[in-house]
Amino acid sequence: MEFVAISLLNGVSYGLLLFMLSSGLTLIFSMMGVLNFAHAAFYMVGAYVAYSLGLKIGFFPALFLAPLVVGALGALVERYGLRTVHRWGHVAELLFTFGLAYIVEELVKVIWGLTAVPFKVPEVLDGPLFILYSTDFPKLRGFMMLVALLMLVAVYLLLKRTRIGLVIQAALTHPQAAEALGHNVPRVFMLVFGGGTALAGLAGVIGGVAFVTEPSMAASLGPIVFVVAVVGGMGSLVGAFLASLLIGILQTFAIALNWSLGGMLGFVGIAVDAQTPLYSLWQLQVSQVAPVLPYLLLVLMLIFRPKGLLGTRAD
Amino acid sequence: MAGTPGRLRYRPLDLARWFIWGSTALAMAVLPLLFTQGFAVTLMSQMGVMIIFALSYNMLLGQGGMLSFGHAVYFGLGAFVAVHVLNLSSKGQIWMPVSLLPLVGGLAGAFFGILFGYVTTKRAGTTFAMITLGIGELVYSCSLIFTEFFGGEGGVTTNRVFGEPFLGITFGPAIQVYYLIALWCLVSMALMYAWSHTPLGRMANAVRDNPERAEFVGYDTQRVRWFTLIISAFFAGIAGALGVINFEIVTAVDNVGGARSGGVLFAAFIGGVGYFFGPIIGACVFVFFVVALSGYTNAWLLYLGLFFMLMVMYAPGGIASLVMIQVQLIARKRFGRIAPQYLGAAGSACLLLAALILTVEMTYKISVDSAEGTGMSLFGVGFDAGTRLPWAVAIGLWIVGGLLFNIARKRVARVWDEIQAEFLQERA
Numbered sequence: 001m002e003f004v005a006i007s008l009l010n011g012v013s014y015g016l017l018l019f020m021l022s023s024g025l026t027l028i029f030s031m032m033g034v035l036n037f038a039h040a041a042f043y044m045v046g047a048y049v050a051y052s053l054g055l056k057i058g059f060f061p062a063l064f065l066a067p068l069v070v071g072a073l074g075a076l077v078e079r080y081g082l083r084t085v086h087r088w089g090h091v092a093e094l095l096f097t098f099g100l101a102y103i104v105e106e107l108v109k110v111i112w113g114l115t116a117v118p119f120k121v122p123e124v125l126d127g128p129l130f131i132l133y134s135t136d137f138p139k140l141r142g143f144m145m146l147v148a149l150l151m152l153v154a155v156y157l158l159l160k161r162t163r164i165g166l167v168i169q170a171a172l173t174h175p176q177a178a179e180a181l182g183h184n185v186p187r188v189f190m191l192v193f194g195g196g197t198a199l200a201g202l203a204g205v206i207g208g209v210a211f212v213t214e215p216s217m218a219a220s221l222g223p224i225v226f227v228v229a230v231v232g233g234m235g236s237l238v239g240a241f242l243a244s245l246l247i248g249i250l251q252t253f254a255i256a257l258n259w260s261l262g263g264m265l266g267f268v269g270i271a272v273d274a275q276t277p278l279y280s281l282w283q284l285q286v287s288q289v290a291p292v293l294p295y296l297l298l299v300l301m302l303i304f305r306p307k308g309l310l311g312t313r314a315d
Numbered sequence: 316m317a318g319t320p321g322r323l324r325y326r327p328l329d330l331a332r333w334f335i336w337g338s339t340a341l342a343m344a345v346l347p348l349l350f351t352q353g354f355a356v357t358l359m360s361q362m363g364v365m366i367i368f369a370l371s372y373n374m375l376l377g378q379g380g381m382l383s384f385g386h387a388v389y390f391g392l393g394a395f396v397a398v399h400v401l402n403l404s405s406k407g408q409i410w411m412p413v414s415l416l417p418l419v420g421g422l423a424g425a426f427f428g429i430l431f432g433y434v435t436t437k438r439a440g441t442t443f444a445m446i447t448l449g450i451g452e453l454v455y456s457c458s459l460i461f462t463e464f465f466g467g468e469g470g471v472t473t474n475r476v477f478g479e480p481f482l483g484i485t486f487g488p489a490i491q492v493y494y495l496i497a498l499w500c501l502v503s504m505a506l507m508y509a510w511s512h513t514p515l516g517r518m519a520n521a522v523r524d525n526p527e528r529a530e531f532v533g534y535d536t537q538r539v540r541w542f543t544l545i546i547s548a549f550f551a552g553i554a555g556a557l558g559v560i561n562f563e564i565v566t567a568v569d570n571v572g573g574a575r576s577g578g579v580l581f582a583a584f585i586g587g588v589g590y591f592f593g594p595i596i597g598a599c600v601f602v603f604f605v606v607a608l609s610g611y612t613n614a615w616l617l618y619l620g621l622f623f624m625l626m627v628m629y630a631p632g633g634i635a636s637l638v639m640i641q642v643q644l645i646a647r648k649r650f651g652r653i654a655p656q657y658l659g660a661a662g663s664a665c666l667l668l669a670a671l672i673l674t675v676e677m678t679y680k681i682s683v684d685s686a687e688g689t690g691m692s693l694f695g696v697g698f699d700a701g702t703r704l705p706w707a708v709a710i711g712l713w714i715v716g717g718l719l720f721n722i723a724r725k726r727v728a729r730v731w732d733e734i735q736a737e738f739l740q741e742r743a
Contacts, residue, residue, distance in 0.1 A: 100624065102616065226449075230445055289460060
């Protein structure tokens with residue numbers, strides 16, 4: 001019970017972090033049809049910028065400023081990079097963001113060094129929030145959930161309750177009509193791209209203190225975010241939310257379980273020992289297989305339900 | 316109908332084709348005699364492997380219109396199967412000469428192509444790209460689990476020298492390995508070129524350009540993509556096995572990881588996916604970046620990435636298309652007019668390049684490498700990155716180079732437009 005409760009909490013908080021990333025990715029994709037390979041790179045930039053700013057102005061101001069910086073960078077990338085490439089088609093846009101991910105990682109190495117930087121949790125957020133049975137639940141995890149939920153509400157209100165949200169939604173489904181009505185659709189694209197990358201930057205600030213701020217943090221999280229976006233259904237925010245939680249919980253539970261096929265067979269009375277064929281396969285524990293699970297889910301999803309959980313388009 | 320008896324067919328000997336293939340073969344045979352240093356031979360061996368791999372990749376991207384982010388799967392799994400077969404063979408448990416090992420790798424690649432390709436080729440476009448990324452990550456994360464097959468972090472090592480020498484060939488010296496790679500490279504190149512002229516190769520082009528119409532004509536687009544991928548995976552596996560013979564070690568990170576998949580995409584795209592010979596150029600440039608440049612600077616991947624981005628933004632046809640444009644200008648006797656403009660652009664671009672290198676290397680020195688002070692040297696000039704002067708030089712180079720390049724760029728564009736207008740007039 002204790003294990004289930006604490007794993008569930010950890011899973012949900014990790015899932016919410018994933019959602020901060022995948023929401024931006026989903027927004028950008030549904031709007032521009034661009035799969036932003038560099039999304040996790042903006043997440044990393046968020047962490048590093050917040051680290052550098054935090055040294056001068058403290059953690060909480062940096063928490064607000066870093067996403068803005070990242071968002072501005074994202075808008076610049078859209079304006080002077082993606083828009084140039086747009087005329088060559090979608091493949092070129094994909095390649096552009098793919099190359100960008102490499103460049104950002106290398107630039108981070110050049111500027112901040114090859115090893116991890118000491119991006120520390122501020123004292124206010126250090127320590128346990130509450131004790132569940134006998135396990136501490138850290139304040140930082142709680143803060144992570146809080147920020148993600150606030151962000152979720154803010155994005156929802158922005159999209160559904162404001163004028164600019166209305167324009168964004170219009171440009172999303174009917175770009176030509178919105179343009180004909182006098183809205184600057186390319187600028188809306190730039191805003192959405194900047195906004196989406198700012199969300200990634202915000203996730204980066206939180207993820208940077210919660211995990212490790214190092215040059216490989218983008219490459220390790222990037223593919224997972226893609227899995228979330230595809231499993232949830234390309235372009236569906238609600239789908240991305242569900243998929244984020246699903247994968248967050250799946251991974252948290254999986255790395256804590258030491259079940260194996262051999263053990264299960266032992267449970268029903270079939271002994272598996274070193275003489276059994278494929279012994280090492282039978283002895284694999286769920287925790288060892290954990291890194292594979294999201295990709296397995298992705299491949300299965302694309303085979304059986306290519307449009308994802310709540311997606312509307314299959315291609 | 317070709318081959319219908321009794322019909323006269325006039326088919327002149329294609330001299331240009333024989334000349335190009337002949338000189339390629341000659342170059343491959345003669346180059347190691349000119350550059351005899353060990354370094355040059357290793358470099359050329361790696362280029363040979365990369366040429367096969369990049370061409371196999373271009374079967375997907377260039378000819379089939381499939382953007383894959385996981386092509387290293389077939390290269391890497393081919394390499395792993397090959398290394399295990401080689402180890403069994405050197406223990407005498409099975410018979411498999413080193414020179415035929417690439418065939419094993421190729422068959423292994425094709426096998427996994429049949430398996431994974433069935434899933435990935437169900438869709439085209441962006442979804443195909445995503446599934447290949449997923450499969451790539453799947454296989455890579457499996458490599459951390461199945462340590463017996465993938466050898467864990469240390470990888471699997473082997474020894475290519477065993478058994479009795481055949482005609483004095485032991486594959487001990489690097490030069491013998493080079494000639495083995497060169498031979499396989501030439502055969503693979505010819506086969507892949509021939510493939511692009513088969514009905515399947517033509518259908519792959521059709522499915523790339525207009526899948527809907529291809530279906531109406533009666534072709535199953537998924538099957539065309541699948542068969543293309545299997546053949547492409549076969550050649551990727553050949554490249555993987557040649558890599559095994561060359562390095563005598565296979566690690567999961569280097570062979571099935573995302574860096575390898577990204578690398579082959581870089582190589583093929585930089586070379587140019589629109590022409591058959593594009594990836595060959597790209598592979599040579601790529602290996603040069605990886606092997607030669609990484610010896611001089613730690614930021615080589617940054618330069619490669621920037622080069623790739625420039626190509627994506629301004630020359631999506633790659634080096635091959637740039638070359639072909641010049642060939643056209645030369646053929647129509649206009650190259651002499653635009654050449655001075657090119658020289659100006661190249662000169663100012665060199666200034667910008669110098670500014671970039673100076674900035675990157677100085678930043679690198681200060682942030683990463685400053686344990687023993689900030690003194691450094693570039694192009695034989697020694698200076699201290701901690702002082703103001705080199706930074707002032709860098710800024711100056713950026714400004715002057717930027718201004719000059721802007722002028723030169725406009726001049727090239729003007730002359731270019733003039734020439735295009737003349738071409739239009741000639742046609743009218």
